Amino acid sequence: MTSERTPLIVQVPVAERRPRYPHAVLRRFCTVALASILIWFFIAVAVSMAYFPAGGSQRDPGDDWTWPGHPKRKLSYEQLQRILLEVPSSQRAEEWSRYYTAGPHLAGKNYSQAVWTKNKWEEFGVTSEIVSYDTYLNYPVDHRLALLEKEKNADGASVWKVSYEAALTEDVLAEDPSTSLPDRVPTFHGYSASGNVTGPVVYVNYGSYQDFEDLIRANVTLKGKVAIARYGGIFRGLKVKRAQELGMLGVILYSDPGDDGENTEEKGKEPYPNGPARHPSSVQRGSTQFLSFVQGDPTTPGYPSKPGVPRLPVDDAIPSIPSIPISYQDALPILKALNGHGPKADDLNQYWTRNVGLRYKGVHYNIGPTPDNVVVNLYNEQEYVITPLWNVIGVINGTISDEVVVVGNHRDAWVAGGSGDPNSGSAVLNEAIRSLGEALRQGWKPLRTIVFASWDGEEYGLVGSTEWVEEYLPWLSEATVAYVNTDISVEGTHFAARAAPLLDDVIYTAASVVPSPNQTVLGQTVYDLWDKSIKTMGSGSDFAAFQDLAGIPSLDVGFDARNGDPVYHYHSNYDSFHWMEKFGDPGFVYHRAMAQLLGVITARLADLPVIPFRAGDYARALGRYVKKVEDKLDEALSPSAELTAASLLDDDAYFELRGSTRNLSTVLTSSSMSRTPDSEAESFRISLERLYKALHKLDKHATKLDRHADKLREEVGRHVPWWKWPARLKLWLDIRKVNTKYKYLERSFLYEKGLDGRPWFKHVVFAPGLWTGYAGAVFPGLVESIDARNWKNAERWVGIIESRIENAARRL
DSSP, X not given: OXXXXXXXXXXXXXXXXXXXXXXXXXXXXXXXXXXXXXXXXXXXXXXXXXXXXXXXXXXXXXXXXXXXXXXXXXXXXXXXXXXXXXXXXXXXXXXXXXXXXXXXOOTTSOHHHHHHHHHHHHHTTXXXXXXXXXXXXXXXEEEEEEEXXXXXXXXXXXXXXXXXXXXXXXXXXXTOGGXXXXXXXXXXXXXXXXXXXXXXXXXXXXXXXHHHHHHHHTTOOOTTOEEEEEOOSSXXXXXXXXXXXXXXXXXXXXXXXXXXXTOSGGGTOOBTTTSSBOOTTOOOOEXXXXXXXXXXXXXXXXXXXXXXXXXXXXXXXXXXXXXXXXXXXXXXXXXXXXXXXXXXXXXXXXXXXXXXXXXXXXXXXXXXXXXXXXXXXXXXXXXXXXXXXXXEEEEEOOSEEEEEEEEEEEOOOSSSOOTTTTHHHHHHHHHHHHHHHHHHHTTOOOSEEEEEEEESSHHHHSHHXXXXXXXXXXXXXXXXXXXXXXXXXXXXXXXXXXXXXXXXXXXXXXXXXXXXXXXXXXXXXXXXXXXXXXXXXXXSSTTHIIIIISOOOEEXXXXXXXXXXXXXXTTSTTSSHHHIIIIIOGGGHHHHHHHHHHHHHHHHHHXXXXXXXXXXXXXXXXXXXXXXXXXXXXXXXXXXXHHHHHTTSOHHHHHHHHTOOXXXXXXXXXXXXXXXXXXXXXXXXXXXXXXXXXXHHHHHHXXXXXXXXXXXXXXXXXXXXXXXXXXXXXXXXXXXXXXXXXXXXXXXXXXXXXXXXXXXXXXXXXXXXXXXXXXXEESHHHHHHHHTTOHHHHHHHHXXXXXXXXXXXXXX
């Protein structure tokens, strides 16, 4: 018998399999972590070995110090500085000057010089290229200026006869070859309007905004008249702008020898070429663009002038009435025609009699207008074209690619020579580059990338540099540490500097190691014989786009002509090689000193591990600027304060004060025209305390950053054994962090919407004065609101500036 058996399924508990090692997850984590630590250890050791070569000690911050990835130093910083002081040569500077001043080089007409400059820099070891822009420029076609008098002819009819025809050219001098070149540049104004106008003449002093206000108060008729103004004080284009706004027909500008100090014919000095005084036929050319309202190509504001880009109208950027520059020799008959007509300068105020220098020639400085039977005919014909400009850009690549120093000078000039402006700077820049090239030949490589620029089109309105900044703005904003500018490197014997406060210490330190060319005691430096004043940034040279648009701290240096120096023939045919060789810088010793200074400044910015900025200097400068705003408020509320304050100011401040505006209806709201109660002004004064409070916080953070930076500089100077790699790595990271804070500090003061009525200018601290052009204004939004008595707008600007200061404090 069989039976079916049901399989018996028995579930036997299976013993849990035990791992070979306990805590497997932890073990794996520890293994990975240990491996990572070992890998990072060896990386850190390798980095630190490159970062601080073992065994080296440092006599100067930066000696034997190497950034990760940077080749081992073959030159200490001390050796580099020695090269930059020893290599520059007066003879070489003279050679470069002789080349640049040998013929005309107007903007857009100097391609051969651009090629020569590029090739020369490459000879020095600097990779270079030519960068072009298609820009809107004018060139002279024809002009005339004649004094006409109405007379009766034999038939008794009234006819106009020419009583004086202006030469509108400068005398040819046998001693000066530049003056007889067949292709020398005619006298004209850049961006001047074509026109043919005839009318009575009115003398308008310097043509500042306040000068025109004085004339309006004196009931002098301006509409339908031709203005004659002396150069000086404010930018020439703003003289034309205000005359245009008041309905005048045209503007004549001349250089009054009264502004030449002690070196005048009246005081017994012979004129050039026999002596240091101004030649009577000297004419100052120049741009009449409205420089404090827009800069660069006026048809492409805010973007680069590349082929095919849209072009905007230029109505608000350049004049619509003609203007013409003349010599004081040509001005004499016109000024004498005013004698006895209208009030005298003495009848107005002390600003009108300041430095009047033609009384000994029979000029009474009457205001006019000339009588109805005496007029001038002003004819000006200009050709406007779109034409290329050529910037030369050279690069020395550094190890730190996102820290860049830009060094520049412009190459174009209004005349064949331009030995001072700009080619003293061109010669100096070449010598500085040649010196750095010698350091490269000896194995040096900078920590930071250095970009050199020879700009074109500066004279018309900072065109070449502005277009370049507008094109590369994102990269410049991200990477640039500083911009170093020299324009007229040598026109006299007195060292002068303008800079953002971050860079003050850079200038002081560099000047203290460069031997002075005019030392009276052996061993004296440029610093020893300098008045130590550093002016604020305004406009008038290629630093403007860097400082005012991009927020890049900038400086500008050169040797100025002051009282006692031979008269510098600015923008004249007599700014020639012969003048420089005989009067400006015999032996070219100041050229050599400037090349040394430019090289040392560049090296300090590009090669010291910790960027040599002082944030505390900036914070304290801002405090002084707020105090200036308070003083401006006092001036606005006290009508008698203007004369008292002006007598205590230097020339620049004098003209800044005289160029101030009270009726900015074209810039601010119409409510600014009325005088508001003082209580509103006092309320605004109280609001300024918010700025002091914000600045206290900024100063605290800035001082802390500077102390930390000083500590890092000391640590860089000490030898750290290779095995202390964590300390080395931390030091590198700390330096990187500090440098980044310094680099972006200036950018904190940018306001995207820009200033009222001139949005191209983004910096809330610095801008050219609205009605000065050259001279720098501080907190321009506030100052312009005070001038306009628009306290509501002033309060608005307090809020904007406060937010920018707080932004800077946060970044630090």
